[in-house]
Amino acid sequence: MRVVLGEDLYLLREGLARLLTAHDCEVVAAVGDGPALLDAMLEHRPDVAVVDVRMPPTFTDEGLRAALAARKHVPAMPVLVLSQYVEQLYARELLADGAGAVGYLLKDRVFDAVQFVDAVRRVAGGGTAMDPEVIAKLLVHGSAREPLGTLTPRELEVLGLMAEGRSNAAIAAKLVVTERAVAKHTSNIFAKLDLPPSDDDNRRVLAVLAYLNR
Amino acid sequence: MSEYAVGTVGAQRRPTWRERLLYAPLRGWALIGLGVWNAVLWSLVLTSASMISSMGVGLLLLPAMLAVLRGTANLARRLAGEWSGVQIEEPYRPIPADLAAEKGFGGMLRRLLARVSDPQTWRDFAWAILDSIVGVTIASFAASMLIYGVYGIVIGIMWPTLTHAGMNDWYTFIHVSKSGVLTNLRWATFPVAAAFLVAGAYAGPALIRLHGRWTAVLLGPTAKARQEALSRRVARLTETRADAVDTQAAELRRIERDLHDGAQARLVAMGMNLGAAEALVDQHPEAAKALMAEAREASAKALTELRELVRGIHPPVLADRGLGDAVRALALDSPLAVDVTVDLPARLEPAVESAAYFAVSELLTNVAKHAHATHVRVDLWHRDGRLKVTCVDDGRGGASAAGSTGSSGLAGIERRIGTFDGVMAVRSPVGGPTEVTLEIPCASSSAKTSTS
Numbered sequence: 001m002r003v004v005l006g007e008d009l010y011l012l013r014e015g016l017a018r019l020l021t022a023h024d025c026e027v028v029a030a031v032g033d034g035p036a037l038l039d040a041m042l043e044h045r046p047d048v049a050v051v052d053v054r055m056p057p058t059f060t061d062e063g064l065r066a067a068l069a070a071r072k073h074v075p076a077m078p079v080l081v082l083s084q085y086v087e088q089l090y091a092r093e094l095l096a097d098g099a100g101a102v103g104y105l106l107k108d109r110v111f112d113a114v115q116f117v118d119a120v121r122r123v124a125g126g127g128t129a130m131d132p133e134v135i136a137k138l139l140v141h142g143s144a145r146e147p148l149g150t151l152t153p154r155e156l157e158v159l160g161l162m163a164e165g166r167s168n169a170a171i172a173a174k175l176v177v178t179e180r181a182v183a184k185h186t187s188n189i190f191a192k193l194d195l196p197p198s199d200d201d202n203r204r205v206l207a208v209l210a211y212l213n214r
Numbered sequence: 215m216s217e218y219a220v221g222t223v224g225a226q227r228r229p230t231w232r233e234r235l236l237y238a239p240l241r242g243w244a245l246i247g248l249g250v251w252n253a254v255l256w257s258l259v260l261t262s263a264s265m266i267s268s269m270g271v272g273l274l275l276l277p278a279m280l281a282v283l284r285g286t287a288n289l290a291r292r293l294a295g296e297w298s299g300v301q302i303e304e305p306y307r308p309i310p311a312d313l314a315a316e317k318g319f320g321g322m323l324r325r326l327l328a329r330v331s332d333p334q335t336w337r338d339f340a341w342a343i344l345d346s347i348v349g350v351t352i353a354s355f356a357a358s359m360l361i362y363g364v365y366g367i368v369i370g371i372m373w374p375t376l377t378h379a380g381m382n383d384w385y386t387f388i389h390v391s392k393s394g395v396l397t398n399l400r401w402a403t404f405p406v407a408a409a410f411l412v413a414g415a416y417a418g419p420a421l422i423r424l425h426g427r428w429t430a431v432l433l434g435p436t437a438k439a440r441q442e443a444l445s446r447r448v449a450r451l452t453e454t455r456a457d458a459v460d461t462q463a464a465e466l467r468r469i470e471r472d473l474h475d476g477a478q479a480r481l482v483a484m485g486m487n488l489g490a491a492e493a494l495v496d497q498h499p500e501a502a503k504a505l506m507a508e509a510r511e512a513s514a515k516a517l518t519e520l521r522e523l524v525r526g527i528h529p530p531v532l533a534d535r536g537l538g539d540a541v542r543a544l545a546l547d548s549p550l551a552v553d554v555t556v557d558l559p560a561r562l563e564p565a566v567e568s569a570a571y572f573a574v575s576e577l578l579t580n581v582a583k584h585a586h587a588t589h590v591r592v593d594l595w596h597r598d599g600r601l602k603v604t605c606v607d608d609g610r611g612g613a614s615a616a617g618s619t620g621s622s623g624l625a626g627i628e629r630r631i632g633t634f635d636g637v638m639a640v641r642s643p644v645g646g647p648t649e650v651t652l653e654i655p656c657a658s659s660s661a662k663t664s665t666s
Contacts, residue, residue, distance in 0.1 A: 053534075060534035085521060085530045088546040089539060108514050140549060 001124055004046040005030040006037035006063050007082075008055045016050060016110065023117040034062030041070040041077065048124035052107075053083040053090070064090055076101045080123045083107065086131045088138065095128075095209055100202050103129035103165070119165075128165035128205050135163045138212040147193050155192075158185040163208050167201050229419035235360065238418030241297050242357030245425055248290060249350035256342040259283055277326050280335060287338045290345075290429050298426020305435030307332045307442065334439060341432035348428055356421035359414030366407025458633040472523050480516040484509045529571065536560065537567045541574050541592060548578050550590050550607075557595040559658035566634055566656040570594075570603060573627045573652055577605045580623060585609025585648060596658055603652040611646035624650070 003025045007013040010032075017027045029040040033056040041049050049070070055062040067079040080103035081094065094102045103123040109131065110116050119129035139148070139160060151159065161171045168186065172179040186204070190197050193211055198204045229238075262279045265272030284306070291302040309328055316324065329335055369376055369385050385403045435443065491505040524530075532540035538556035545552035561567070574592060581587050587609030594603050613624065628638045636654035 054530075083530075085525070087531050087543055089531055089543040092546070108517050111510060111514065137547060141546060 001025045001048065001121070002028045002044065002046045003120070004028060004037070004040045004044055004049040006032075006034075006040070006049065006051040006055065006066065008032040008052060012052075012107075019110070019113055019116070020050070020120070023113070025117075025120070033057060034066045037063060038066040038069055041066070042073055045074065045077070048078040048080060048120055050080045050082065050120065053081060053085075061090070064093070068093060071097065071099070075099055076126070078123045078126065079103070080105065080120055080129065082110070086134045088134060088141075091130065091134045091138075092213055095206075095213060098206060098210065100128055100206050101126045104134060105129060105131045106133060122165055127202050128209065130164050130209070132160070132164055135160050135212075138163065138209075141212075150192055151189060155185050155189050158182060159189050159208065162186065162189075162205060163212060165205050231415075233419055234415045235418075237297075238356050238422050239358075239360050239414070241293075241422050242353045242355070242418070245293070245353035245422075246350050246357055248286075248293075249346045249353060252286065252342040252349070253346035255279075255283060255286060256339060256346070259339060259342070273323070273326070277322060277329070280326075280329055283338050283342060284335075287341065287433055290341075291433055294426035294429040294433075298423045298429075300423070300426035300430050302430050302434045303443075305334050305433075305439040305443065307334070308446070333436070337432050337436075341429075344432070345429075349425060352421055352425045352428060356418050356425070359410050359417065363407045363410030363414055366403045366410060370401060370403035370407065454629075454632045454635075457629045461630065461633075469523065469527070472519070476519040476523070477516040480512045480519070484512045484516070487512065528568065532567060532571050537562060537570055538594060540567075540571050541594060544571075544575055544578060545592065548582060548590070550578070550582055550587060552578065552590045552592060554592045555594070558601075559596055562596065562601060562658050563656050566601060566654055569631055569634055569636070570601060570652065570654060573631055574603060574605065576623075576627050577650055580613070581605070581607045581609060581648075584613065585611075585646070587646075587648075596656075599655060599657060601652075601654045601656045603654075604649060605651075606647055606649045609646050609648055610644070611642045611648050612644040613642040613648050613650075614640060627652070 001024065003020055005013060005016055005020070005027055007016060007030070013030050013032065017030050020027055028044045028046055031037050031040050035057075037049075037051060037055070049067065051063040051067050053061050053063045055066075064081060067081060071077050071079065075097070076099035078101040079094070081090070082105055083090075084107055086104060086106055091104050094104055101123055103119055105116075105119060109119070122129050139156065148156075157175065158171060161174060166174070168179050168182045172182045175182070187197060189195075189208075193208075195207050195211060198207065259276075259279045262272050262275035265275060288304065291304065294300045294302050307328075309325060313321070313324060313328065315321075366385050369381075386406055388402050388406065487505045487509040491502040491509070494502040494505065529540055529543075531543040536558070538554075538558050541556070542554050545554045562570075578590065578592075581590055585607050587607035590605065590607045592603070592605050594601070596602070624638070624640060631638060631652060631654055634654050634656065636652060638653075639651045640648070642648035642650075
């Protein structure tokens with residue numbers, strides 16, 4: 001898997017590169033500012049770009065802008081955005097094109113190498129990887145609304161994991177239940193939220209995220 | 215308070231033809247109207263004042279009349295600014311908040327006394343009397359010269375018709391219908407009329423300016439009033455500066471405490487765990503592993519706490535995108551349905567942005583906690599060098615700045631924006647809706663670079 005890395009802190013950049021290389025990824029470019037990142041993404045057309053939000057020259061949301069700009073040129077180019085903070089506003093902007101292949105995670109998630117690499121692969125494969133913190137905020141925001149209030153606590157839990165971008169198998173493993181039980185929960189959720197059922201994992205997740213983002 | 219010096223004439227530019235031929239006479243007529251109204255007004259004020267001794271009704275009537283007088287004076291000030299380019303600041307003494315809120319007859323009486331003891335009220339009254347003479351005289355010239363010029367031409371051409379219709383056959387010193395050798399004297403009205411037209415066109419705007427200066431004589435602040443206003447300003451600045459220093463000190467204490475009890479403590483625990491793990495790693499690798507997992511968890515928690523701390527100091531979206539998007543992000547995080555409209559230049563002064571952000575954040579928290587509202591509207595816009603924010607909810611109302619205590623709530627917001635000369639207005643009848651308006655003077659950073 002070919003990866004472009006955008007991160008301005010040398011230590012973190014090297015750490016991420018080592019981590020990804022150790023998990024069979026090829027880091028084709030590792031850059032430290034917004035314009036260079038955009039150039040690298042457009043030049044290398046990587047399988048996935050791992051991008052820090054805050055970078056030079058302005059030290060604001062340079063990385064996010066570069067990622068969005070790159071996706072404008074190359075629709076659905078997989079991007080995993082890392083940040084010290086997760087903001088719903090930025091999550092919305094990443095999801096806005098409805099194409100998927102995006103991730104938005106706290107930098108802390110790198111601590112768990114296995115989970116992190118799993119998220120990178122998911123995004124590279126066209127899936128999504130949303131930080132649990134983003135999803136928690138979305139659920140809080142939506143909890144006042146009617147249909148979400150009718151979900152059982154277990155269904156809410158499944159909805160949260162699904163929104164993070166996890167497959168039924170992963171959800172089943174996490175909740176220590178069978179995949180069939182998860183499938184039953186998800187079909188209940190889709191019925192209650194009045195969303196069209198879909199077998200495709202990605203489309204399912206995007207529908208849920210779009211619903212929560214409303 | 216205003217960026218203009220008091221009672222000063224703005225930079226003069228050449229008036230346009232539209233101003234000379236159309237606006238100056240129209241403004242002249244309007245100012246005549248104002249003068250005539252003043253003649254009525256000062257008699258009304260005088261009458262209601264005299265009714266105090268004869269009948270008590272004067273006591274009820276006079277405050278209303280004085281309010282009308284003040285309103286008229288403020289209108290004249292505004293017209294002087296807009297039409298004559300003479301900026302006149304309102305020189306009134308402010309009514310203290312507790313007196314303004316006092317209910318009943320006693321409060322009304324004391325407010326009346328405060329008004330009457332303000333020297334500017336007397337100057338307003340004197341202005342109303344004199345303006346019905348001086349102001350009207352000046353305005354009349356501006357209003358009539360052009361028209362009289364036009365009339366001169368009309369009478370020159372059509373005098374037989376007009377005089378037969380019974381009109382005066384004199385135009386200035388020219389007797390238009392004189393017969394005999396001087397029959398053609400009627401054409402003599404033309405140069406005179408032309409002189410009036412030219413004089414009117416050139417003097418009109420100047421006369422309107424003169425009227426503005428006349429208005430400033432009595433309606434502008436006296437040296438004493440200016441000094442009083444300055445002392446009030448100094449007192450206010452001293453107060454808000456003390457508030458700002460207190461707030462900042464409290465903020466620093468809070469940050470210190472949060473770091474001490476949070477991240478710092480977790481780092482100590484992490485160090486201890488790692489030390490213990492180091493000692494155990496050979497004999498009890500399993501126990502060492504558990505300790506290391508604990509240390510990793512502690513580092514994640516420390517990060518979370520630092521993140522929350524930074525969010526409280528300077529929110530990331532505010533730093534990245536400015537006030538508009540930061541408020542949109544707040545709306546997304548709120549459990550309520552919040553609609554945000556933003557009409558702002560790219561960036562505002564950073565300190566004002568931050569103050570406004572935390573004010574909106576506090577407002578939304580308040581609404582979520584107390585208002586029992588489901589829907590909130592937040593509007594942000596920037597006009598005339600002021601940032602304005604309104605926050606309207608459909609809750610049960612009954613909020614007030616005076617009711618809340620301490621550094622939290624509406625009073626806290628008022629204090630916080632007070633540092634920037636910002637003001638807050640709360641309208642919250644019992645039963646709702648609640649509308650809070652904030653206004654903070656502030657240059658947009660883009661405008662700033664172009665002027666300085």
